[in-house]
Amino acid sequence: MLILFGFKTAVKELFRRQAVCPNCGQHASQRVDERASKFTLFFIPLFTTRRRYLRTCAYCGVTAELSKSEKNALA
Incomplete structure (x- = not known):
């Protein structure tokens, strides 16, 4: 008997907002994504x-x- 199983990652964009980037310090669009790993x-x-x-x-x-x-908090 053959059983096929594994994992799949689904990426979904939740929202975008204007904010100051903690890395570069520029006021730019910040995209927030959700990555869900599914069996x-x-x-x-x-x-x-x-x-x-x-x-x-x-x-x-x-x-x-x-x-x-x-x-x-960002939303």
Whole structure:
């Protein structure tokens, strides 16, 4: 019997907002993304195993990880 399983990462843009980048100090658009890793069985996603939030500066391109409370504060 053959069982196919694995993980899939789904990226979803949550929102964008104007803010000062902590890396370059420029007032630029900050994009906040959600990356969710999902366990799959026979290519069907069953449940989420990990959820991360990332902020990306449009000016310098630096990406930083956010906690859930930091993401809620930015929204």
